[in-house]
Amino acid sequence: MATQSLADFSSCDLLASFRAMLLIRRFEERAGQMFAMGLIGGFCHLCVGQEAVAVGLRQAARIGDQFIASYRMHGHLLASGADPRAVMAELVGRRYGISRGKGGSMHMFAPGRDFFGGQGITGAQAPIGTGLAFANAYRGDGKVCVALIGDGAADQGQLTESFVMAERWSLPIVYVIENNLPQFERPALAQRGASFNIPGESVDGMCLTSVREAAARALGWARAGNGPTLLEMRIERFRGHAAAEQRRKHGERDPVERLRAAILAAGFAQEADLRHVDAEIRARVAEIADQAVSCDEPEDSELLTDILL
Amino acid sequence: MTTHVLMPALSPEIKQGKLVRWLKREGEFIEAGDILAEVETEKATIEVEAAESGVLARILAPEGENVAVNAPIAAIQSAPEPAPVAPEPPQARPAPPPLQPAVAPKPCAAPTSGGTPKSAPASAPARITVREALRQALAEEMRRDARVFLLGEDIGQHQGTFKVTQGLLQEFGPRRVVDAPIVEHGFAGLGVGAAFAGLRPVIEFMTFNFALQALDHIVNSAAKTLYMSGGALNCPIVFRGPNGARARAGAQHAQDFSAWFAHVPGLKVVAPYTASDAKGLLKAAIRDPNPVVFLEHEQLYGEQFDAPSEEDALVEIGVAAIARPGTDATVVSFSRGVALALRAAELMAGQGVNVEVIDLRTLRPLDMDCVTASVVRTGRCVVVEEGWPQGGVGAEISARLMEDAFERLRAPVLRVTAKDVPAPYAANLEKLALPQVGDVVAALKSVLGL
Structure with a gap:
């Protein structure tokens, strides 16, 4: 990224991005440790290495644009501005969790921040996201939905069904495939929508500015009434499918490191400044984790609430 | 020799059809395979073909008239060459109803065009079919709340497979009466997303047999999200359509899923019998902030019941x-x-x-x-x-x-x-x-x- 033009980006913009991405990185690393310690049960799908996608998409979107993601969603939820304390408390199943301890890692929602999950069923976010876009078109309110789909869900029939409907009704939606398969086995997915007249683009998902620029184009296209598009984010996940799997080595493509290098190269900060930011975020995440663990579990009476309104 | 063209039936439940229009006139030569008329039944509009060549001797059912299934609608005089086999009597099964009283065979214009006050017994309690009750409920709720929209297969242009949505496209337009492609899994999920965004979708399954493809979104997405989100996100949606037995439909098209849906916490499940319950419960379902599975019955659509007393009466869900x-x-x-x-x-x-x-x-x-x-x-x-x-x-x-x-x-x-x-x-x-x-x-x- 250092080679990319940074003239358009202010120091404050890049430093805020660095903080946002680093929060996701440290949060996820901590969640991985807590999973290994048995504090997080069930599932824990981490997005270490995918931070640029979460942050870049949000930065390109407007307030009111909806996001919906797969179960690999902690990063997208944090990027939406949800309280990381409530997210961590949910991961450990506590009463102040964002879903009051009843959702878990895959089932977290922040409708007030236009984040609609957290879909535990592979591919479910495709038609549900298409429905969010349908509502935007119905109201004519100029909002766009961003539906985040993993490379696995790209094979789901419900994604194809969503393409049919989104194209037929020209719905304002951007399908984003987070293609995080290892490089040697990674299929090209950008043209998955081609036979439905859905234009696609392959994007370096490890590069914040590339993500942001591609997202801005796709969102603008949808907002102008041109219908759906597909962005394939080519990324590397630095952890296995679920937290329990082995950690991979961080490469030089690491999006956080690339942003760090770009900031230093532009002279927006000194190395020591960025180390200080990192230390601060580490400390904050440690505190968030401690708070979450010390929080009480939900009351027994919570068992029977929130079934029907 | 004269043969009769009979009013066709599309399924055993169909008792009558309406003659929409004649495409041939009396006296016209016709070839086997020519389309004689358009007929509308509760299920669909269909074209009646001539089975033999000859002359359309008489039209027995005028346009706009409802005719019982298997009743003759026209008489065809075969072409002059002698028939090789012995002529059969007109029809074996139902005795052909009396032919047109004494109306002279007129050209194609129907003798009684419109407002014949045939069946309007004065001051009898108003009767209404379940189909009409459901249609009224949909129309009234759509007039009342701009967030309500309908989505399903053939509900618009074709006016509904079972005609429950008849006339709604004309009143509300294609923005609110949306014909879906045949993607049950997809459009059920789309409905859930629209409900998350604050609309009030009413999703029609042509029959609930096809809802199995959508079961994932009904159960995993619609029913559970309120709980999984700790109360942060609800899903106000109605899934409706015919459920249960259907005459001669076979194993994949005639099943009762009542118990399946009734098993799931987070859903409300409604299965009315009378027309006024169908109407009042559907209106209540559309206003409900929870997902409601609304199970209709094909064999009840045409049944008549006393009309609900008040136009806007709701029936409370959960009360027998x-x-x-x-x-x-x-x-x-x-x-x-x-x-x-x-x-x-x-x-x-x-x-x-x-x-x-x-x-x-x-x-x-x-x-x-x-x-x-x-x-x-x-x-x-x-x-x-x-x-x-x-x-x-x-x-x-x-x-x-x-x-x-x-x-x-x-x-x-x-x-x-x-x-x-x-x-x-x-x-x-x-x-x-x-x-x-x-x-x-x-x-x-x-x-x-x-």
């Missing part, structure tokens, strides 16, 4: 009704099963037995207070449903009565259900597979020790 009060035994049912129960109760009344019939109307939440109170009075209970026996609605009610009214039961609760087999096609086997009035009577006699 006593369809017929009685003292000696209780029959519990829902949807079309109530018709069987009421007929059985009539037969038993002839033998001096006073049977109470409860129409559950809602299957989740289940109004066990109503059922238990009745059984506490009568001491005997039969549950009637078209679903399979294992894990069925009757199984649930039976278990709950054991828990809540064991001491008051004077006989074991009996279930009358469909047989534990896929729905067969052959008419005789199908009849054996489905619960019949006689089965209900036999079960009543058994619990009464008669």
Whole structure:
């Protein structure tokens, strides 16, 4: 990224991005440790290495644009501005969790921040996201939905069904495939929508500015009434499918490191400044984790609430 | 020789069709395969083809008229060459109804065009079909709330597979009456997303048989999100369409899923019998902030009931009704099963037995207070449903009565259900597979020790 033009980006913009991405990185690393310690049960799908996608998409979107993601969603939820304390408390199943301890890692929602999950069923976010876009078109309110789909869900029939409907009704939606398969086995997915007249683009998902620029184009296209598009984010996940799997080595493509290098190269900060930011975020995440663990579990009476309104 | 063209039927339930228009005139030569007329039934608009060549001698059913299935609508005079086989009598089965009184064969214009006040008995209580009741409910709620929209296959241009949405595209336009591609999984999920965004989708399944493809979104997405989100996100959506037995539809197109949906926490499940319940419950379902599975019945669409007294009457979800009060035994049912129960109760009344019939109307939440109170009075209970026996609605009610009214039961609760087999096609086997009035009577006699 250092080679990319940074003239358009202010120091404050890049430093805020660095903080946002680093929060996701440290949060996820901590969640991985807590999973290994048995504090997080069930599932824990981490997005270490995918931070640029979460942050870049949000930065390109407007307030009111909806996001919906797969179960690999902690990063997208944090990027939406949800309280990381409530997210961590949910991961450990506590009463102040964002879903009051009843959702878990895959089932977290922040409708007030236009984040609609957290879909535990592979591919479910495709038609549900298409429905969010349908509502935007119905109201004519100029909002766009961003539906985040993993490379696995790209094979789901419900994604194809969503393409049919989104194209037929020209719905304002951007399908984003987070293609995080290892490089040697990674299929090209950008043209998955081609036979439905859905234009696609392959994007370096490890590069914040590339993500942001591609997202801005796709969102603008949808907002102008041109219908759906597909962005394939080519990324590397630095952890296995679920937290329990082995950690991979961080490469030089690491999006956080690339942003760090770009900031230093532009002279927006000194190395020591960025180390200080990192230390601060580490400390904050440690505190968030401690708070979450010390929080009480939900009351027994919570068992029977929130079934029907 | 003269042959008659008969009013076609698309399925055994269709009793009559409307002659929309004639495409040939009297006196015109026709070839076999020519399209003679367009006919509209409850299911679809179809074209009637000539089976033989000849001259369209007479049109027997004028445009705009409703004609019984199998009644002759036209007479074709065969081409002059002598028929090689002995001429058959016009039709074997139903005696052809009297031909047009004494109307001279006119050109194609219908003798009675429009406003014939044929069937408008003065001051009789207004009657309404279940189909019309449902249509009114949809239209009224769409007028009341701009967030309500309809999505399903063939609901717009084709006016609904069973004509429940007839006229709604014309009134509300394609933005709110949306014809879906054949993607049940997809459009059910789309409905969930639209509900998350604050709209009020009403999703029609052409039949609930196809809702199995969408079961994931009904159960995993619609029913569970309120709970999984700790109350942050609700899903106000209605999934509706015909459920249960359909004449001669075979195993994949005639199943009762009542118990399946009633099993799921987070759903409300409604299965009305009468027209006013259908209307009042559908209106309540559309206004409900929760996902509601609304189970209609194909064989009830054309049934007539007293119209609801107030135009805008809602019926509360979760409240059963006593369809017929009685003292000696209780029959519990829902949807079309109530018709069987009421007929059985009539037969038993002839033998001096006073049977109470409860129409559950809602299957989740289940109004066990109503059922238990009745059984506490009568001491005997039969549950009637078209679903399979294992894990069925009757199984649930039976278990709950054991828990809540064991001491008051004077006989074991009996279930009358469909047989534990896929729905067969052959008419005789199908009849054996489905619960019949006689089965209900036999079960009543058994619990009464008669």
